[in-house]
Amino acid sequence: MDYRDEVIAAARESATEVDPHALAHRGLMERVKLLVGLAILDLAPAASAAPFLDALERRQLRSGLFAGGDNVESPPDSAFTAGDVCDALEIIRRHPSAALDPIGARLELIADHLEPPLLVGGVHTPNHRWEISAALARLHRRRPSGALVDRIDAWLAEGVDIDADGMYSERSPNYAAFVTNPSLTVIAEILGRPDLDAIVQRNLAATLPLIRADGTVETVHSRRQDQGRRFSAAAYITAFRRAALRTGDGRFAWAAEVARSEGIAHPATALAELLLEPQLAQPLPRAVAPVSAVHRYAASSLVVDRSEVRTLVVYGGSDHARAGRIRSGLANDPTFLRLLGDDVALESVRLSRTFFGLGPFRAQRLDGMRLQETVAAWYYQPLGSAGALDLEDEGRFSAEMSFSRRAADRVEMTTTIDVEPTTTGARVVIDVAGPIAPWALELAFSPGGAFEGLADDGRFGSAAVRYQHGGQAIVFRADGESAADAPAAYHPGEEYAYLGGSDAVAAPRAYLTGWSPGRRVVELRVE
Structure with a gap:
């Protein structure tokens, strides 16, 4: 089975019956994106997306952001959903279908309400900057706007947080695979920024030695939730395929094959990427395994x-x-x-x-x-005088001891x-x-x-x-x-x-x- 057929088969298999009320906004829009893709391929009725779109519209607040999750009215969390909204719209635009026109019209309204808060919204983790910027870039692709580009440029002016070794500051395979690399790739494509593509390829090259024989990627150095956990290389499948096809580098082809052997982790996204980039299904260059x-x-x-x-x-x-x-x-x-x-x-x-x-x-x-x-730890000496004692933290614990005023013996x-x-x-x-x-x-x-x-x-x-x-x-x-x-x-x-x-x-x-x-x-x- 070639790659395209494998992705389509995985997408069809994942389109099982799901209760829309059980999903948060990101899961709802991912479902809409999946069903739009299958409808384009005549593998699902366009109307099957409607119940999930109904629930998504109910999740959108007056601010334009979405309700749900630990982060209240979160611009970055809403940016993930905005990206899927805009990708679904772009798929519909490139593959016109009268049956999908009502879905597209409703998605346009959701995007209209999302754009103003995302244009001014803030973040609280490094990767959020690039996810919001990617959402803004997709909104710009939908309807060009100088204000959107200016806001992206303001985020990018900080510089992408990649070190000399090719690791992003979070050092996390999870966030590199699912957020930073896809986001920078989208911004590079829409705004014509090959320098961002080069950064993604640097990170992918740095990731190659971290791919283990069991199909996972090393996480011991991560600063995020995946540290110490198993993380499948499957998340990198599109990025490595794209890099292999663009550069002809057999090492990327090897990594793409390892990722593919782990299965299609997110069929909705893989299908959307294929519909937006059909060239991803082309045969890869000859794989070259890492050397000792x-x-x-x-x-x-x-x-x-x-x-x-x-x-x-x-x-x-x-x-x-x-x-x-x-x-x-x-x-x-x-x-x-x-x-x-x-x-x-x-x-x-x-x-x-x-x-x-x-x-x-x-x-x-x-x-x-x-x-x-x-x-080291310390044993503290007497103050030698009476008076109020301050509640202080001495590194291991806190006590009303005025540690900073005492002589101490170091062990x-x-x-x-x-x-x-x-x-x-x-x-x-x-x-x-x-x-x-x-x-x-x-x-x-x-x-x-x-x-x-x-x-x-x-x-x-x-x-x-x-x-x-x-x-x-x-x-x-x-x-x-x-x-x-x-x-x-x-x-x-x-x-x-x-x-x-x-x-x-x-x-x-x-x-x-x-x-x-x-x-x-x-x-x-x-x-």
């Missing part, structure tokens, strides 16, 4: 080392040291190492310490393959981890300097496999342990035994525990336990 190499993302403190046998991911780009807190929009993941084979994966290596509730190791710097962090712990790659895995050297305190190194594996040689309590030591999954195994051992009196458990730190939460990995796990100060070595390999 070391890829460094300096701004994200991320290294991806790919050999013929395994992929090693080393990460030291947490924002925790700089921000001093766990927060939405920051990179919080304490995973510092992954070891990936074709069938088996060591998904997360973390170092948990019992040290003043400060949480797991999160590197403050990555130098080559050396990760390092220093954390610190410095952790250094050296990752020494091998052709089949890595040698990991852990050095913890500081007071006597227990720690646990946690190895979390892809679900569905089985351990051989692991102790009943989950600890490992000098005897080799295997984790078998499919046709491969990861074998691991340490240079000595686990400390029986150190807890074999992960502690997320007071920031999570105080709220009754955790960022623990739900997966088969093994632990090496010990006490600081000291040095330990762990060997890992894929077989």
Whole structure:
């Protein structure tokens, strides 16, 4: 089945009966867009879109924005729906149909009411700037307006937030695939801005080494909700196809094939893109798979080392040291190492310490393959005088103690981890300097496999342990035994525990336990 037929088949399959009342405005308009596309192809009656359009009209407020979601009368959330409104209108314009004229007329009125608030509306995340700009560009395509172009230019004057490595500031595959890249592509096409196309291709090229053998894209460095979660490459299918066809680059063709093997994730959007860009269905250039190499993302403190046998991911780009807190929009993941084979994966290596509730190791710097962090807590001395005490935050907690006025004794712990790659895995050297305190190194594996040689309590030591999954195994051992009196458990730190939460990995796990100060070595390999 060629790509066009595959998209159409997926679109038809997704056009199942849905209650319009169960959908928010974005889901309603996506449904309208899907049914308009199918109607153009004579695969659905035009009237089937009407109930969803009825519900969408009821969601539009007097301001022109839409009701629904956590963000109240949100310009950026409404911009997503505006984009689908305008794309549906453009599809109808390019494929005239008397049956769709009533749908088009109603969509025009929705767009008329959306344009004024989007022209002046604000944002609160980096990608929103480009989503709103893309909506404005589509509105300009519908009905040219200098005011719309001026507003887009005002957003673009800030500069697109892409670093020297080709990563956007959110470092998120989800937002790159679904928002920033599609938005910049639309603006580039409508306003004639090839510089924006070049930015998209830079990001796609930077994404290539992050595509894993299981069809997902690395997320450990992300600053958004996808950090630490599996994210399918399927979301990139149109972007990689477009890039491969425009540049002839076989690496993009390879990525497009990987994305396609994951299925058509959003059939409504894929169908709309095909109707607007029929050339996307053309045959791709010959695919060229990535070669073994070391890829460094300096701004994200991320290294991806790919050999013929395994992929090693080393990460030291947490924002925790700089921000001093766990927060939405920051990179919080304490995973510092992954070891990936074709069938088996060591998904997360973390170092948990019992040290003043400060949480797991999160590197403050990555130098080559050396990760390092220093954390500290204080014992406070008496003020020596009476008086009112101020409620202050001292970094770990708050109290009516006037911490800033007191002399303090500093207690610190410095952790250094050296990752020494091998052709089949890595040698990991852990050095913890500081007071006597227990720690646990946690190895979390892809679900569905089985351990051989692991102790009943989950600890490992000098005897080799295997984790078998499919046709491969990861074998691991340490240079000595686990400390029986150190807890074999992960502690997320007071920031999570105080709220009754955790960022623990739900997966088969093994632990090496010990006490600081000291040095330990762990060997890992894929077989």
